[in-house]
Amino acid sequence: MGLARFGRRSSGDREASPNLYVANCGPAVGLSHDAIAAVFSRFGQVQGVFPADDTGARVIVSFSQESFAKAALEAMNGRPCPDLAGRALHIRYSMLQQHSIANESFLVSLMASELGIDGLYLWHDFVSAEEERELLAAIDDRPWTCLAKRRVQHYGYEFCYQTRNVDTRKHLGGLPPFMSAILKRISSLSDLDNATNIVLDQLTVNEYPPGVGLSPHIDTHSAFEGLIFSLSLAGPCIMEFRRYLGGAWLPKGVADTEREDSDNHPNVIRKSIFLPPRSILLLSDEARYAWHHYIPHHKIDIVNDSAIRRASRRVSFTLRKVRTGPCECEYPQHCDSQK
Ligand SMILES: O=C(O)CCC(=O)C(=O)O
Ligand SMILES: [Fe+2]
Numbered sequence: 520m521g522l523a524r525f526g527r528r529s530s531g532d533r534e535a536s537p538n539l540y541v542a543n544c545g546p547a548v549g550l551s552h553d554a555i556a557a558v559f560s561r562f563g564q565v566q567g568v569f570p571a572d573d574t575g576a577r578v579i580v581s582f583s584q585e586s587f588a589k590a591a592l593e594a595m596n597g598r599p600c601p602d603l604a605g606r607a608l609h610i611r612y613s614m615l616q617q618h619s620i621a622n623e624s625f626l627v628s629l630m631a632s633e634l635g636i637d638g639l640y641l642w643h644d645f646v647s648a649e650e651e652r653e654l655l656a657a658i659d660d661r662p663w664t665c666l667a668k669r670r671v672q673h674y675g676y677e678f679c680y681q682t683r684n685v686d687t688r689k690h691l692g693g694l695p696p697f698m699s700a701i702l703k704r705i706s707s708l709s710d711l712d713n714a715t716n717i718v719l720d721q722l723t724v725n726e727y728p729p730g731v732g733l734s735p736h737i738d739t740h741s742a743f744e745g746l747i748f749s750l751s752l753a754g755p756c757i758m759e760f761r762r763y764l765g766g767a768w769l770p771k772g773v774a775d776t777e778r779e780d781s782d783n784h785p786n787v788i789r790k791s792i793f794l795p796p797r798s799i800l801l802l803s804d805e806a807r808y809a810w811h812h813y814i815p816h817h818k819i820d821i822v823n824d825s826a827i828r829r830a831s832r833r834v835s836f837t838l839r840k841v842r843t844g845p846c847e848c849e850y851p852q853h854c855d856s857q858k
Contacts, residue, residue: 538613547575563587638804732814740846754830
């Protein structure tokens with residue numbers, strides 16, 4: 520997992536951007552990100568200073584407005600900067616696109632317990648690197664279904680994206696043999712009394728290219744029972760959880776893009792967790808029934824002080840149990856069975 524490699528525009532390219540690529544500047548030459556932010560913020564609000572690559576000597580300074588970046592570039596490019604140890608900074612506009620990076624960095628937890636969401640668990644290194652290779656080889660040997668931005672495979676029952684449900688009359692057969700060891704390991708998870716009884720019978724494999732995420736959603740209550748496992752392979756991502764106080768989510772018919780942009784909804788609690796490859800996440804109880812989960816559509820995730828580039832793909836194995844009767848959960852405001 521490497522640091523982000525942000526590009527810089529060629530010198531002939533004068534197209535402005537709120538992001539500056541600044542070379543000869545960074546912790547490797549004795550300049551902390553805080554010190555860099557303090558100097559650049561004389562030109563306007565700085566949203567963040569990020570490593571441009573893993574040299575430690577090139578950073579991206581991200582301003583809230585293009586005009587601030589322009590003023591900083593004009594004043595500082597190529598001149599020794601007395602407040603940054605007299606170093607001459609080489610500055611260009613960054614070709615980093617605003618939409619390809621988290622536009623706001625907020626705390627990303629590495630452990631599920633830090634989020635304080637009931638029923639959310641994360642186990643790191645749930646599979647070994649060798650098992651990961653074998654699982655990826657097994658699914659790459661089987662046919663994919665192409666959606667608009669990602670590829671999927673369904674086992675046990677097909678998930679229908681139009682209805683966000685499954686047709687329980689159409690059983691595709693048991694889960695494939697390459698899942699046996701994983702299913703056995705899930706049923707022996709010591710922290711979970713109820714996992715031992717559950718017979719997971721539906722698997723959706725998702726393959727996400729870099730920059731592709733998943734719109735905020737709660738898995739349909741009437742479609743699946745209360746334990747949802749998601750194994751992450753091949754690459755990392757961030758998963759965000761959103762709880763809308765008062766139960767009110769945006770009205771039906773609001774496009775997913777608008778939902779994703781509704782970050783400033785006054786009654787939303789947002790929490791974020793880093794999912795490394797080979798980890799498995801469990802959504803149960805409140806995490807499964809009442810929190811929306813969401814994978815931002817970013818090529819680069821800001822995880823606290825690091826910029827982490829999404830790998831060439833992330834593959835997730837989501838394991839669930841198809842529900843045969845109505846859901847009787849304690850969250851009727853989110854429950855399609857109780858409406
Ligand atoms: O990719 C993941 O980890 C989550 C997938 C998911 O939320 C879903 O298929 O409903
Ligand atoms: Fe989901």
